[in-house]
Amino acid sequence: MTQLKFLWPITRGLIGAIIGLLVGLGVGLSVSSLTGNPATEINISFSYVFALLGWLLGVGVWNSWIREWIGIKPSYFEAKNWQRYFGFSMDHKVIGVQYLVTFVILFLLGGFFALLMRIELADSGEGLLGPNYYNTIMSLHGIIMVAVAVAAIIGGLSNYVLPLMIGAEDVAFPRINALSFWIIPPVAILLILTPLFGGFDSGWTAYPPLSVTNADGQLLFLFAFLTFGLSSILGGLNFLTTTICLRAPGMTWGRLPIFVWSIVAASIISVTATQVVAFGLLMVILDRVAGMVFFDAGLGGKPLLYEHVFWFYSHPAVYIMILPAFGALLEMVSHFSRKPLFGYKLVVASFLSITALSFLVWAHHLFTSGMDEFLHIPFMAITELISVPTGVVFLSALGTIWRGKLWLVTPMLFVVGTVFNFLIGGLTGIFLADVATDIHLQDTYFVVAHFHYTMMGGEIFMLFGAIYYWFPKMTGRLYNETLGRLHFITMFLTYNALFITMFIVGTNGMNRRVWTYPENLQDGNILIGVFSLLLGLSFIPFVYNMVASWARGTVSGNNPWGATTLEWATDSPPPEENFAHPPKVDEGPYTYGQSGRKETQATPI
Amino acid sequence: MSTHSETNTHIGNSLSLKRIGLWVFILSETFLFGALISTRYYLQGVERPDHLNQPLGLVISIVLLMSSLAAYRGEVAVSYNDQKKFRINIISTIILASIFLVGVGWEWYEAFQYFPPSSAFGTIFFTMTGIHAFHVLTGMIALIIIVKMGSDGRFNSNSYWGVEGVVKYWHFVDVAWVFIYPTLYLVN
Amino acid sequence: MKNNWTLPLFSWVLSTVILEILAITNLHTLPSSGSKQAVVIDEAFFLLIYICIPIFTLITVFLIYSVFKFRSKGRPDKDGPHVTNSRNLSYVWVIGSFILVAFVFVHPGVTGVLELRAEEKRVPDVVIQAEAQKWSWKIMYLKEGVYSRNEIVLPAYYNTKFYVTSKDVLHAFWIPAFRVKIDAVPGMTTHVNATPTKLGNFDEDVNYRLQCAELCGIGHAQMSIPVRVLSENDYKTWLKNQKSLR
Ligand code: HEA
Ligand code: HEA
């Protein structure tokens, strides 16, 4: 029994959730009988809110506050070793790993859904899923992957390394940090439960009026997205405050590693824009549950309102995804080229201008939506303008590689692959930003291929690269290089084969979110299906490599890459207080090639 | 990047940390209210039904502004270590806030007859006042907590972040109303 | 130093030329084009491809070149040069990409929009209302008083204006062969113009179909009806037959 003590928080959380569920159900029943509104929706809403609170209470998020209030000494049990990853912990390093593992699992699950879709689409007629399940699986794939892309690097990697990089002991608000992780499991559970409630066939965008009138599963989706937004706001708040306040002495803004800058830029977006989408989702919930008419055209509502509100968040959100990836990319480019980052200041400026511009381009998703026509040209202009600061990232990457001493280990291979992929993703964005071509391409697989090139080719590739890069930091062990390269090469090749084909199919007139399509497109779709199965296989070496190397990889030493940033100056894995001796900084982050640089004490690899 | 061992004096101390955290949070909430207000104009333009209870709206606005004043005086009092004045002022803030909430409830009751949630203006009206009232409610809970903490002797003139934070948040909630009130009651 | 630049620059030019030639001669990924609007849109599409190719090759060639040229076997034992910036290169890059963006914005961006709008501003020869409802289309030839639920019939060479409405959720009006697309939004009437430039029908070319392009629930994938473009005379006969049917 004592061995299982580490499972206490989760168990208590589940018990709390069940109690909350029952209480909520009771409240819901009384409310619905009082008002006579649709009972199931009200019940779901109340049950969920109470279950969420019960879960958080049980897990221990508010333990010490409550204890303090009723006058018991605050204390919380924290397990040791690997066991602490299963319990409530306020250590950013533990939370980072918890985030990362959760989201890698979710990524594989989302990919599994994608495989189901591809099997259905291998046949132009009815295949595996059919009309009843296709839309739900597709929407689940979309929202799970979006969540992965938004939170995996920020919540996982930057949670782990950002405080180390700036020489802090922890993030600014450790308890809020834990809270923002512990509201993720309910999100995942809600999403996975949706098929039991009739699924939701609205895609990840959930446009009303469809999302107001379809099955109850939609409500679960709305709550899941809303909760996820909350987590994202809290995370952003934490990272901003941490960077503003907790930098080690001497760590001026000009000495921040570029990855930290990218997190700052992304966090600005997530604390602000997320509120707006939360409101959008709330409007849909109110329409469904409280009988309001935001989107009921017959009673004075306007469906287009949602599209504006949604994209006001969701366009900036794509930069929440890609900015940390850019940061990680440039970070690694410098270390693995053994050269300082090219144009550091320019890159910082471009990150900040991307942040600013990202709020002003949302309507490029609405060129064919019937919005006022005078908006087309301005939004086209600003959207295309954003490629100038984005292009700076390419300048910086190439400028750093140029005449460097390239060390082509797995993370660096991922960097090279990402530059290539995101170039295609970005350039095809221009086709969509152009009003004329977008009229044809909107809602075709061209768009689908575009955003897989940016989100997967840019963000997810960098996620994997960064996992390899910081793996020794987190575990104190080396991953297996051969398996890492095998993962990269198979993933890179199959990935490109898959999504290039998608561009062709898309321009050819295959529209998205369909389970059946004209027969002349079948050949392309079969190819895509085959490549996606192969792509799925490429993750086997990854998973094996991570698990096996964590358990019994070679011990890495503190700084296997000989990198110059602060996170490598402490032990690997770092002690609980991060730095045995609090650091003081007197140089910039990338000192490569500076005369008199003391070669960082590196262990040979 | 070289490191020396030295005492860990972070650039920020824990007070500025909390302050900045709160400001970031307020920035975030601004976007929520911004979205609320834009939605009103998007859906309804500047149309306004005749049945709004104007006198009531004005009264509760004044009540809410007065509560902000009381909260401010409470914060000043605690900074001078005047516990009694602190308690009186914060409690009057809470009372004024409850009057505000009762007023909103009354308006809701009337609104149900003229523009229920299932009408376009009703949708806006109930959502805006509802979300705002929710913020007032959370603010009230926070105020109650600081009253209790104050009576446990937890604040003095050197350390009263709890009061400062809650009062700042309260001002923010009031300012939000300053924007909501005209969007609902005055524009035409 | 100089050597470093010549090979990649040369390969850049070469690969650009090769890709451009391939693109101009071999790229047929768009569906068959059957309307004036399609011509505008296709021109914009191909122009963007021609513009993007040199950007793509520039970055790819330099990337691949540097990876091979500057790689070190195993762990590098020395650092690269301490170069943190190059003001001139940065200026060239930023201003260059800005000029490119400005160019792309004006042409095909603004010019494309204006060309499409010019077509819309003309007085339409035929006016059709398309009403979407889960999961079917109702095509109404208002002036002629003809309704159709299972196909759209259009006269060739006539500027046709479609007014698009929806009775329930969002749908979208999309004819791949014409490239035109507009959402059907409840509570609003949206519109789009198409001028067919040749005869065609669904049986010969699947792109002659009216396909719903905005997710609208279970039946979304199958919410499509055939399009038939007839000559003026055939079209008139068709209209007459339809009327007599009613
Ligand atoms: C990480 C995610 C990510 C990123 C970074 C981007 C980046 C960009 N996106 Fe993308 N986009 C998505 C994710 C992303 N997008 C998603 C998820 C959707 C669909 C959502 C849905 O409907 O479900 C979407 C949809 C989408 C649309 C709407 C399509 C439609 O539905 O009709 C448009 C239209 O303008 C667009 C444009 C752009 C542009 C211009 C960029 C630019 O930022 C790209 C800039 C980069 C470059 C241009 C390359 C590098 C630049 C240079 C080398 C300089 C020189 C270049 C030039 C002069 C051209 N995107
Ligand atoms: C980060 C974002 C991301 C990523 C990485 C992916 C990855 C993939 N996506 Fe996804 N996709 C989206 C984001 C993403 N997608 C979004 C936002 C949409 C829009 C949804 C909408 O329209 O609403 C979308 C839509 C979308 C569509 C269009 C559906 C439609 O419009 O009808 C398709 C079709 O092929 C597709 C395919 C794929 C494939 C084959 C992969 C592959 O790369 C996946 C590779 C991974 C695997 C194959 C996993 C392998 C693992 C296993 C096999 C182990 C099994 C594990 C368990 C059971 C736990 N995606």
Ligand code: CUA
């Ligand atoms: Cu109608 Cu999709």
Ligand SMILES: [Cu+2]
């Ligand atoms: Cu966008």
